[in-house]
Amino acid sequence: MIISNSSYNLKNSKFLNHFIIILKENPITFFAFLMLFFFLICAIFGPYIVPYDPLETNAKIALQPPSINHLFGTDNLGRDVFSRVIVATRLDLTISVLAVLMSFIIGSVLGAIAGYWGGWLDVFLSRILDTIMAFPLFVLAMGIVAALGNTIENIIYATAIINIPFYARLVRAEVNIRREASFVHAAKMAGNSEIKILAIHIFPNTLPPMMVQVSLNLGWAILNAAGLSFIGLGVRPPTPEWGIMVAEGANFIISGEWWLALFPGLWLMIAVLTFNLLGDGLRDIFDPRKRL
Amino acid sequence: MKKKFPKLHAALLRSAQSVPVLIGVVVISFVLTRALPGDPAVYFAGAAADEQSINEIRIAMGLDKTLYEQFFVYVNNLLDGNLGTSLSTGQPVLSDLIKRLPASLELTILSLVLSCFVSIPLGILAATRPDTWVDHLCRFFVTAGVSLPTFFTGILLIYIFYYILGISPSPIGRLDFIYLEPDIVTGFYLIDTAISNDWDTWFGAAKQLILPSITLALFTLAPIARMTRASMLTILSSEFIRTAKAAGLSNGKVLFSYALRNAFLPVITTLGMVFSFALGANVLVEKVFAWPGIGSYAVEALIVSDYAAVQGFVLSMAIMFVILNLLIDLIYMVIDPRIGFGSK
Numbered sequence: 001m002i003i004s005n006s007s008y009n010l011k012n013s014k015f016l017n018h019f020i021i022i023l024k025e026n027p028i029t030f031f032a033f034l035m036l037f038f039f040l041i042c043a044i045f046g047p048y049i050v051p052y053d054p055l056e057t058n059a060k061i062a063l064q065p066p067s068i069n070h071l072f073g074t075d076n077l078g079r080d081v082f083s084r085v086i087v088a089t090r091l092d093l094t095i096s097v098l099a100v101l102m103s104f105i106i107g108s109v110l111g112a113i114a115g116y117w118g119g120w121l122d123v124f125l126s127r128i129l130d131t132i133m134a135f136p137l138f139v140l141a142m143g144i145v146a147a148l149g150n151t152i153e154n155i156i157y158a159t160a161i162i163n164i165p166f167y168a169r170l171v172r173a174e175v176n177i178r179r180e181a182s183f184v185h186a187a188k189m190a191g192n193s194e195i196k197i198l199a200i201h202i203f204p205n206t207l208p209p210m211m212v213q214v215s216l217n218l219g220w221a222i223l224n225a226a227g228l229s230f231i232g233l234g235v236r237p238p239t240p241e242w243g244i245m246v247a248e249g250a251n252f253i254i255s256g257e258w259w260l261a262l263f264p265g266l267w268l269m270i271a272v273l274t275f276n277l278l279g280d281g282l283r284d285i286f287d288p289r290k291r292l
Numbered sequence: 293m294k295k296k297f298p299k300l301h302a303a304l305l306r307s308a309q310s311v312p313v314l315i316g317v318v319v320i321s322f323v324l325t326r327a328l329p330g331d332p333a334v335y336f337a338g339a340a341a342d343e344q345s346i347n348e349i350r351i352a353m354g355l356d357k358t359l360y361e362q363f364f365v366y367v368n369n370l371l372d373g374n375l376g377t378s379l380s381t382g383q384p385v386l387s388d389l390i391k392r393l394p395a396s397l398e399l400t401i402l403s404l405v406l407s408c409f410v411s412i413p414l415g416i417l418a419a420t421r422p423d424t425w426v427d428h429l430c431r432f433f434v435t436a437g438v439s440l441p442t443f444f445t446g447i448l449l450i451y452i453f454y455y456i457l458g459i460s461p462s463p464i465g466r467l468d469f470i471y472l473e474p475d476i477v478t479g480f481y482l483i484d485t486a487i488s489n490d491w492d493t494w495f496g497a498a499k500q501l502i503l504p505s506i507t508l509a510l511f512t513l514a515p516i517a518r519m520t521r522a523s524m525l526t527i528l529s530s531e532f533i534r535t536a537k538a539a540g541l542s543n544g545k546v547l548f549s550y551a552l553r554n555a556f557l558p559v560i561t562t563l564g565m566v567f568s569f570a571l572g573a574n575v576l577v578e579k580v581f582a583w584p585g586i587g588s589y590a591v592e593a594l595i596v597s598d599y600a601a602v603q604g605f606v607l608s609m610a611i612m613f614v615i616l617n618l619l620i621d622l623i624y625m626v627i628d629p630r631i632g633f634g635s636k
Contacts, residue, residue: 131316138572265444
């Protein structure tokens with residue numbers, strides 16, 4: 001017990017050291033971690049720390065350029081753009097986190113089943129996933145939202161569905177190469193049920209590459225959701241959301257009121273960039289060979 | 293048994309593989325048209341429909357039959373090229389899509405060419421200097437590119453080049469109203485105007501294309517640049533490159549005539565994914581630039597709940613994408629000497 005414990009600690013501290021080395025070597029990843037922290041704070045405390053009510057209109061101060069009072073200016077209804085951008089963080093992150101969580105869970109279960117038992121089930125599931133991948137994904141998301149109805153929940157479902165194949169394929173491959181591994185045989189000999197072996201002994205091995213996928217996917221999910229609300233699906237005004245704010249601001253860009261679209265767009269871009277850089281960094285940490 | 297035409301055999305096999313995918317695509321889009329909450333006939337008939345026209349739609353779509361029969365009606369309609377009628381234009385969806393397709397294709401193809409011209413050199417640059425600041429900068433640049441929401445990039449470019457600098461034309465479609473539309477031959481304005489020798493209009497159309505295609509290209513830089521870098525790195529560390537270098541060939545010769553040709557192969561396979569990206573982003577770019585392609589057609593249809601048009605758009609995009617992936621794989625087979633010959 002003591003031996004295994006200390007070896008666990010050793011392994012853990014090795015991982016931590018590796019982690020710190022990567023962060024030192026790659027300041028961009030470090031920066032991405034800081035940004036993630038910033039966005040989490042905005043998502044959790046956003047509504048309590050912003051200076052103005054994001055929905056409060058005031059025609060007297062409409063379309064003011066950025067100033068000390070209104071850092072990002074005001075929109076055509078006199079609402080404070082800064083407050084709206086910060087408050088929107090929660091909604092945008094919630095949509096993408098829920099969507100990614102859903103595709104993670106469903107994709108893991110499907111991929112594990114297909115990879116472990118194989119056979120006709122594997123063929124059947126792989127065919128369905130191939131078919132989903134045969135659609136241009138954003139277009140499929142449009143079709144799903146159009147069919148299910150124009151609500152935020154359906155945006156989440158649509159984003160989850162188009163991401164399932166990525167997770168399922170990853171888990172399937174990782175489970176497949178391990179189902180005949182000696183530790184699996186050992187676990188079987190010890191009398192564990194197949195489902196227990198799959199869930200406790202095999203599945204955890206897929207987590208490192210899955211984490212990379214999750215991080216890259218979160219950025220992509222935000223972009224996807226914002227894109228859908230930009231074309232008028234899902235989130236409706238006056239709810240503050242980055243995509244819809246850019247869409248509303250776009251009408252004013254031709255007349256020179258740039259701050260309406262610029263700041264939500266910039267925030268959206270920084271959030272996506274954070275997750276993408278984080279995914280790259282995690283790939284360096286978990287699997288340096290796979291770096292592209 | 294040795295096959296007489298191994299490449300042809302492989303190509304036929306690959307083509308046959310698209311059939312189940314196509315069937316799957318049709319099934320999914322059938323499910324999408326029937327997944328509408330409530331009565332699909334009411335949705336497809338539109339908001340202004342009365343009892344009688346709803347009934348007509350119901351019979352036309354076969355909604356009074358069982359689901360099983362409905363699917364056959366649906367497939368039959370598809371085989372006839374019948375995707376339903378658009379509520380907003382009053383035209384068959386298929387003819388609407390065909391009319392608007394060239395605008396989208398011209399934009400997408402031009403932006404992909406543009407993207408390749410930037411991303412492949414970037415990838416090579418990064419691969420020849422791995423882990424230097426050049427490498428990190430390239431990586432940051434392309435990651436920033438793919439993090440940019442296309443609709444935001446488009447708006448930003450319009451603000452800078454149209455509002456502030458005033459050097460680009462107003463973002464209202466394919467051609468400024470001062471020009472006459474060229475006679476339609478291919479539907480690609482750059483080609484049609486060149487055919488009719490109307491170079492004034494050619495420049496007009498080209499100017500309209502610049503901003504939207506840059507917007508779309510920025511988004512597709514990352515996958516191509518990364519794949520180029522990764523495959524260049526693999527090739528550069530392989531034996532035959534070392535041999536070539538040891539034989540005293542110059543760096544440029546090794547890089548451009550030996551490494552590059554082999555490094556292109558994996559890049560071609562990523563083009564499928566890039567197209568998926570581009571076709572999706574195309575919808576957003578078309579909305580921003582009021583581009584009269586199939587993407588903005590679908591967005592307009594979505595706004596007025598014109599479901600036949602939206603589902604027709606989704607299905608035809610998917611079929612296009614399946615065919616495109618098939619073409620990419622076939623091209624790959626033709627180019628790659630390792631496929632089809634020797635051991636299998």
